[in-house]
Amino acid sequence: MFGRLNLEAFHQDVIEQGADLMMVLGAIFIVALLTYCKRWTWLWKEWLTSLDPKRIGVMYIVVSMVMLVKGFIDALMLRAQQMISVGDSHGYLTSSHFQQIFTAHGTTMIFFVAMGLLFGLLNFLIPLQIGARDVAFPFVNAVSFWLFAVGAMLVLISLAIGKFSATGWVSYPPLSELQYSPGVGVDYWLWSVQVSGVGSLISGINFFVTILKMRAPGMTLMKMPMLTWTTLATAVLIIFAFQVLTATLTMLSFDRLIGTHFFTSDFGGNPMMYINLIWAWGHPEVYILVLPAFGIFSEVVPVFSQKRLFGYASMVWATVAITLLSFGVWLHHFFTMGAGPNANSFFGIMTMLIAVPTGVKIFNWLFTMLQGRVIFKTPMIWFLGFIFAFTTGGMTGVLMSIPSVDFQMHNSLFLIAHFHSTIIGGVVFGFFAGLTYWFPKIFGFTLHERLGKWAAWCWILGFFIAFFPLYVLGMMGATRRLDHYETAAGWQPLFVVAAFGALLIAIGVGFQVLQLIISIKQRKENRDATGDPWNGRTLEWSTSSPPPEYNFAHIPEVKERDAFWAMKQAHQTHNTGKYEDIHVPKNSPLGFFVGIFAFCLSFGTIWYMWWLAAVGMIGIIVCVTIRLCDDDVERVMSAHEVQHIETARTRA
Amino acid sequence: MQKKRKIAFYLLLILGVLLVVGLVLLLCMQSGQIAMLNPKGMIAAKQRGLLIMASWLMLIVVIPVFIMTVVFARKYRASNRESKYRPDWDQSLSAEIVWFGVPFVIIAVLSVLVWRSSHHLDPFRPIDTGVQPLTIQVVALQWKWLFIYPEQGIATVNFVQFPEKTPINFHITSDAPMNSFWIPQLGGQIYAMAGMDTQLHLIADEEGEFRGSSSNLSGKGFAGMRFKAIAVSDAAFEAWVDEVRGEGEMLDLETYQELAEPSEDNPPAVYRLGKNDLYDWIVMKYKMPM
Numbered sequence: 057m058f059g060r061l062n063l064e065a066f067h068q069d070v071i072e073q074g075a076d077l078m079m080v081l082g083a084i085f086i087v088a089l090l091t092y093c094k095r096w097t098w099l100w101k102e103w104l105t106s107l108d109p110k111r112i113g114v115m116y117i118v119v120s121m122v123m124l125v126k127g128f129i130d131a132l133m134l135r136a137q138q139m140i141s142v143g144d145s146h147g148y149l150t151s152s153h154f155q156q157i158f159t160a161h162g163t164t165m166i167f168f169v170a171m172g173l174l175f176g177l178l179n180f181l182i183p184l185q186i187g188a189r190d191v192a193f194p195f196v197n198a199v200s201f202w203l204f205a206v207g208a209m210l211v212l213i214s215l216a217i218g219k220f221s222a223t224g225w226v227s228y229p230p231l232s233e234l235q236y237s238p239g240v241g242v243d244y245w246l247w248s249v250q251v252s253g254v255g256s257l258i259s260g261i262n263f264f265v266t267i268l269k270m271r272a273p274g275m276t277l278m279k280m281p282m283l284t285w286t287t288l289a290t291a292v293l294i295i296f297a298f299q300v301l302t303a304t305l306t307m308l309s310f311d312r313l314i315g316t317h318f319f320t321s322d323f324g325g326n327p328m329m330y331i332n333l334i335w336a337w338g339h340p341e342v343y344i345l346v347l348p349a350f351g352i353f354s355e356v357v358p359v360f361s362q363k364r365l366f367g368y369a370s371m372v373w374a375t376v377a378i379t380l381l382s383f384g385v386w387l388h389h390f391f392t393m394g395a396g397p398n399a400n401s402f403f404g405i406m407t408m409l410i411a412v413p414t415g416v417k418i419f420n421w422l423f424t425m426l427q428g429r430v431i432f433k434t435p436m437i438w439f440l441g442f443i444f445a446f447t448t449g450g451m452t453g454v455l456m457s458i459p460s461v462d463f464q465m466h467n468s469l470f471l472i473a474h475f476h477s478t479i480i481g482g483v484v485f486g487f488f489a490g491l492t493y494w495f496p497k498i499f500g501f502t503l504h505e506r507l508g509k510w511a512a513w514c515w516i517l518g519f520f521i522a523f524f525p526l527y528v529l530g531m532m533g534a535t536r537r538l539d540h541y542e543t544a545a546g547w548q549p550l551f552v553v554a555a556f557g558a559l560l561i562a563i564g565v566g567f568q569v570l571q572l573i574i575s576i577k578q579r580k581e582n583r584d585a586t587g588d589p590w591n592g593r594t595l596e597w598s599t600s601s602p603p604p605e606y607n608f609a610h611i612p613e614v615k616e617r618d619a620f621w622a623m624k625q626a627h628q629t630h631n632t633g634k635y636e637d638i639h640v641p642k643n644s645p646l647g648f649f650v651g652i653f654a655f656c657l658s659f660g661t662i663w664y665m666w667w668l669a670a671v672g673m674i675g676i677i678v679c680v681t682i683r684l685c686d687d688d689v690e691r692v693m694s695a696h697e698v699q700h701i702e703t704a705r706t707r708a
Numbered sequence: 709m710q711k712k713r714k715i716a717f718y719l720l721l722i723l724g725v726l727l728v729v730g731l732v733l734l735l736c737m738q739s740g741q742i743a744m745l746n747p748k749g750m751i752a753a754k755q756r757g758l759l760i761m762a763s764w765l766m767l768i769v770v771i772p773v774f775i776m777t778v779v780f781a782r783k784y785r786a787s788n789r790e791s792k793y794r795p796d797w798d799q800s801l802s803a804e805i806v807w808f809g810v811p812f813v814i815i816a817v818l819s820v821l822v823w824r825s826s827h828h829l830d831p832f833r834p835i836d837t838g839v840q841p842l843t844i845q846v847v848a849l850q851w852k853w854l855f856i857y858p859e860q861g862i863a864t865v866n867f868v869q870f871p872e873k874t875p876i877n878f879h880i881t882s883d884a885p886m887n888s889f890w891i892p893q894l895g896g897q898i899y900a901m902a903g904m905d906t907q908l909h910l911i912a913d914e915e916g917e918f919r920g921s922s923s924n925l926s927g928k929g930f931a932g933m934r935f936k937a938i939a940v941s942d943a944a945f946e947a948w949v950d951e952v953r954g955e956g957e958m959l960d961l962e963t964y965q966e967l968a969e970p971s972e973d974n975p976p977a978v979y980r981l982g983k984n985d986l987y988d989w990i991v992m993k994y995k996m997p998m
Contacts (some may be wrong), residue, residue, distance in 0.1 A: 151928050224925050230902065231885035231927055321902035322994050327886065328901070361784070364798040370808075392888055393899050394906045397826040404822045408815045412808065418773060419807040425780040427794045432785065443777045451766045458822050460829040461759050463896045464744055464752070467888060467923035521727050528735060531744040533892035535923040540931045545919065546741045549734055553727075 059664030060240070065218045069153065071133075076216040104648050107194040107641040108605055112201045113179030114498065117491070120172030123208050127164035128565060130157050135522075135555040143543035154539035155222035156241065160211060162225025163245060167252050168208040170345045170479070173487040175204070175259055178287055178348065180498055182263060184596035184603060185281045187272025187612045187619075192265040194641040195683060200255040200262070202651025207252030210658055214244040218663075221245035224537065226334050227308070229319035229327040234312050240662050243312065247658035250305045253298055260294025263287055272595070274614035278372065281594045281618075282365060285372055286351030289379040290344050296383065297340035304333040313661070328393060335386035343382040346478065347375060349486025350417055353442065356435045356489050357421045358618075359590050361428030367420040368617060374413035374420075381410045391459040392466045400459035407457035411450060418447065433590070434508035438489035441516035445481025449474055452527065470530025473523045480519055488512070496584040500602045504578065507571035514564030522557025525550035593621035600705045606638045606693060609702050635695040635702070642691045646679045653679065743892035743919070748939075749912045751829060751895030758825055765814050831898050831908045835875035841909075842870055845987040846880045848887035848900040848922065850970035851929030856987050862952045863959050863986075865967070867936040867976040871945040872915050878908040881991050883968055888924040891937045897923060903994030912939035929972035936976070956980040961989075 068076065090096055103111055137154055141147030149157070183191055191197050214220040221241040223232045232242045267288045271280070280288075307318040308330065317325035358365040365371065387395060387403035421439070430436065452474040456462045465471055496502045529550050534541070541547055575582065588597040598620045599608055610631055616622040623629065657672025659665070740746065747753040784791050827833075834841065845856040846868075855868040870876050880889050882900040890897035894910040900922075912918075922933035940948070957963065960982030983989070 151931060155925070155928075155930075222928075228886060228925075231925065236885050236927060328904075362786070362793075363795045366798050367800075367804060368798065370804055390899070392897050393901075394832065396832070397830040401823045401826040404826065405815075405819045408818055408822070412811045412815060415769060415811045416804075416807055419803075422773070422776050422780055423800070423803060424798075425784055427792045427797060428784050429786040429791075429793055429795075430781060430784050432781075440777065440781060444774065447770055447773055451763075451770050454766055454818070455759060455762055458758060458762055458818070458825065460755055460822075460825040461762065463829075463831065463898070464755050464759070464892065466897055517723070517727070521731070524731060528742065531742050533743040533890075533919055533921070535890070535921055537925045538931045542934075553731060553734065 057665070057667075059660075059666070061217070061663040061665065065240075065663075066216070068216065069150075071149075071153070072215055079212060079216065100645075101643065105643040105645045107198050107644055107647070109179040109183055109191045109194065109197055110498075110603065110605075110607075112197055113176045113181075116172050116176030116179060116201055116204065117498075119205055119208055120169050120176060123164050123168040123172065123211075125565070126212070127161055127169055128562070130161035130164065132558055132562060133157055134161065135551075135558040137539060139548070139551045139555040141540045142548050146540055149539060151539045152219075152222050155224075155537065156220045158537055159221045159224055159227075159241075159245065160214075163221075163249065164208075164211055165479075166225065166341070166345075167249055168204070168211065170483050170487075171252070171256060172204060172208075173491075174290075174345060174348055175200070175256070177352070177487065177490050177494065178263060181494065181596060182266060182284060182287055183270070184497075184599065184607055185284050185594050186267060186270060186275060187595045187608060187614065188266065188270040189607045189611075189638065190270075190641065191262055192269060193262050195644060195647060195689070196258050196262050198644065198647030199650050200259040202647050203255030203654055204252045206651050206655045206658065207248040207255070209655065210244055210248035210251070210662075213659075214241070218244065226338060228334075229308065229311070229325075229330050230321045232308065233320050235320070243309075243662040246305055246309050246312070247662055250302065250309070251654055251658055253301050253305070256294055257298040257302065260291045260298060264291035264295060267291065272612050272614050272619075275619070278369070279614055279617045279619070281351075282354030282368070282371055283348065283351035283594075286347040286354070286375055289375045290347045292379055293340045293344045293347070293382065297337045297344065300333055301337040301341075304330060304337065309661075331390055331393070332386065335389040336383075338389065339386045340382045342475075342478070343378055345483045346486075347378065349483045349490075350375070352486045352490035352493070353421060353439055354417075355594065356493050357424045357439060359493075359592055360431045360433055360436045361425045362431070362591070363424055363428035364618065365420070366423040366426075367416075370416055371420055374416045377413040378410060381406060381413075385410065388457055388462070390466075391462045397459075404457045404459050404462075408454055411454050414450060418443065433492075434503070434505060434512055435489040435493045437509055437512040437516075438485045438492070441512065441519070442481055442485040442489070445477050445485065445516070445519055449477025449481050453478065465530060467535055468530035469526040469534045469536055472536050473526035473530060476519075476523050476526075480523075485515070488515075493590065494596075496582075496589045497587075497596055497601050497603070499579075500584055501575065501579040501582040502584060502589055504571045504575045504582075507567050507574060511564045511567035511571060514560055514567060518557045518560030518562075518564055520557070521560060522554050525554040525557075529554075588620075593618040595620050598623065604698075604701050604705070605640055606698065609635060609638075609698050631702075635699040637695050638693045638698055639690045640693060642689055644683065644689070646683050650676055650679045747893055747895070748914055748916055748918060749894035749910055750835070751910055752893055753913075754825075754829055755895055758821065758829075762818060762821065765818060768814060769811055829895075831906075833909060834877065835909045835911050837873070837875055837911070839874050841875040841877050843877045843879065844868060844870065846878050846889055846900065847987065847990055848880075848882040848884050848889070848926065848933070849968050850884040850927060851933050851972055852967075852974040853889075853920075853922075853933065853935045854967065856981060857949070858981070858984060858987065860949045860953075861981045861984070862949060862956060863979040863981050864952075865977040865979075866934075866974055867938065868920070869938045869940060869945065869948055870912070871942045872912045872939040874942075875909060875911045878910065879987065880906045880908060881987065883990050885926040886924055887922040887926045887933065889920070890923045891918050891920040893918040894937065899924065903991060905991050912937075915939050915941060927970075929970070932973040952978045953980055958982040959986070961986075 134157055137147040137149045218240040223237055227245055310316040311318050317323040319325050319327050319330040321327055354365055385403055385407045388407045391400050456465050492503055492508055529547055534547050584601040587600045595612055653672045653675030656668050660668030660672055747756050847854040852866050854865055856863045880898055880900045882902045887900040888897050889900050894912055898906045898908045916939055918937040920935045920937045956978045959979035
């Protein structure tokens with residue numbers, strides 16, 4: 057009945073018990089709050105069953121923020137262990153617990169924070185930026201979100217029931233095979249990544265079609281906002297890369313479940329194949345994350361410099377070049393496998409080439425500031441941090457793309473410092489800039505400015521203090537993933553400095569939480585009545601904040617790039633005064649149910665509860681079939697209703 | 709209000725400066741310990757040379773970027789009404805030629821470096837110094853390193869000893885999850901994979917004791933997979949080999965199977981080699997149906 061799930065699985069150590077207690081208390085608090093405020097129907101009707109991409113976007117962002125806190129606590133625990141576990145002291149974590157934490161940290165941050173923030177922002181913004189009322193496939197969008205949420209849930213549940221994977225965030229075999237990792241840990245990892253990965257894949261298709269088919273009349277490709285361009289590139293990357301991930305994880309699951317030998321070291325299996333495949337997805341993945349962040353800066357910098365984006369065409373071509381090149385560099389993750397000097401040189405040179413279009417982007421942003429009038433609001437502070445952190449990350453990246461240098465850097469803390477420079481400096485700073493910039497559009501009021509700046513400065517300073525020591529530690533020979541090292545190595549002082557940096561980032565996170573609370577409290581004073589608080593340039597600022605369900609009462613006609621800016625210059629509006637009926641998607645609980653059944657399928661397979669897995673599988677098929685047979689999926693908002701909403705907002 | 713903010717800003721600035729100064733001081737104090745900058749072998753020395761050369765090349769672009777960021781941010785701040793303001797200026801062919809061109813030239817130079825160094829410093833390429841090289845076979849186990857000296861008929865665990873100024877041919881495999889074999893001061897690094905035989909050619913230019921470790925996660929006892937690499941004089945090496953041959957425990961298939969059982973933090977040990985083709989046996993056993 058319960059497969060391999062028994063009481064033993066609930067046996068956790070003190071730290072995990074603490075985390076479990078926090079989760080249970082948190083859940084009780086939320087349930088109590090919803091019951092007390094009588095908000096259950098509201099939650100169900102307005103959010104959980106909504107097919108409005110703006111609502112789905114907000115749900116993505118909420119889940120990502122919860123996961124960010126979780127992943128960040130992981131990071132603090134890692135720093136604490138490495139700071140004290142020297143010589144005779146073995147720190148406060150066992151090696152397998154430590155290994156679970158860094159695996160969970162990587163998995164959480166990439167799949168459930170970065171990807172979540174990405175889809176959250178894109179869901180909200182892309183239809184608005186292209187002057188559309190919806191995405192191409194609103195139901196598929198809901199399914200994507202619920203699959204993502206299930207993946208995140210599985211990672212959290214592994215804290216309470218069983219163990220998480222201890223094999224690192226890309227789980228190389230043969231370590232991740234049944235022979236060396238017999239427990240449920242790797243299965244938790246496999247299913248959480250697999251389920252959310254399928255969600256990402258269909259989301260990629262959704263955005264690809266949305267951008268190509270649903271742009272407002274007049275918006276040719278070369279008139280699209282930069283964020284839309286980078287999203288299109290990201291969607292292409294997702295479509296090609298994520299199926300590789302799905303296939304690879306399926307093969308590893310087969311190895312573990314039904315005894316195939318795709319990646320075992322014996323019986324003709326080939327672990328090196330897994331490493332190739334996982335990076336054939338993994339390298340494009342980093343560009344999937346960073347390209348939209350580039351897009352965000354391409355929106356933020358012109359608006360706050362009060363000037364057009366410099367070199368739009370070269371920005372577009374740089375994006376396209378990065379997209380193409382990113383598929384030809386995966387081998388640089390394992391020069392040390394010994395593929396030979398010809399293969400290594402080829403992939404090294406391909407990797408360096410990416411630095412050229414990336415550098416071009418940086419110069420374009422800087423020249424956007426040149427001869428502008430730069431207003432240093434919080435998003436611009438993140439931009440400054442980004443330039444310094446990301447450029448150092450890029451430089452160390454090129455260093456490591458030289459195979460002979462990489463032989464000395466590979467898997468050292470130098471590498472860790474490098475990719476945190478690009479991912480924190482590029483992706484995280486980018487998304488924070490974006491969240492601050494679009495917050496008034498999403499929620500209708502601006503964030504507290506001063507606290508935001510404090511948060512940004514703490515993050516930026518903390519980042520440098522936390523990661524620069526790691527560059528040095530790597531050069532001293534410190535490898536990644538060590539839960540203990542000897543005193544003679546002389547690494548401890550630098551680990552202490554790094555831990556201090558992490559603490560400073562924690563203060564930054566504290567400021568962000570405070571900023572959110574205070575901004576909500578003062579929301580009346582900071583209300584954005586105009587819909588355009590920053591003097592924006594793109595279409596999303598032409599509608600109200602928050603936008604109505606249908607985004608635009610009148611579909612705008614685009615004549616130029618920076619369409620809204622052009623309209624403001626010409627004192628035009630796309631309001632014709634005449635209103636028409638608007639079709640919006642009806643709510644559907646089926647996306648939510650698909651999520652529930654996907655959870656049954658994953659949880660059942662992880663614990664060998666086959667009946668539960670079967671229920672999950674059948675449930676998903678039934679839900680999707682019901683939806684496919686349903687023709688009545690749209691609701692009409694009458695012209696009268698639209699007019700009512702529009703006059704109410706213009707009066708306010 | 710304004711004043712308070714200024715004070716806060718300067719506090720933060722002072723904090724930042726203090727931290728940077730502290731970090732630099734710490735670095736100077738420990739610079740002797742930065743393995744990659746203190747190579748003790750020809751390969752590591754060349755890798756350091758490459759690292760430094762490439763860093764300078766990159767700084768040609770990176771430093772102007774940093775300077776431009778600070779200067780532009782200061783000069784074109786909104787409160788500075790004296791600076792030029794051209795809100796519609798968004799193109800300059802000459803500027804774009806420069807920032808496509810200069811990085812491209814740098815990458816072209818680096819590419820030549822990559823091609824040449826990858827061939828010259830290929831870990832599989834024997835080092836030719838005229839001295840007869842020494843072969844050492846390395847096996848990554850759960851969680852220790854086994855070093856086999858086929859020509860000397862001895863084996864060691866978690867430490868490896870060899871003569872200075874002699875090229876060492878490391879043959880590397882694994883009887884465990886994948887590991888990576890790395891001695892930073894002599895040069896790095898190559899994966900140890902079950903059923904595979906990878907090679908790494910290193911040389912120590914002087915006597916000394918160097919830290920070596922695995923750099924690829926291999927399970928529970930991974931952090932303990934470190935070893936000492938000791939370079940000694942020819943005479944001392946010969947004497948040591950004789951000593952081990954005389955007193956070491958015999959390493960045959962049976963003792964090997966025992967040794968291969970998972971164990972953590974093994975102390976260094978020495979063996980006489982009882983099975984001469986042990987290494988080949990370990991590699992081959994993954995290639996046959998069992």
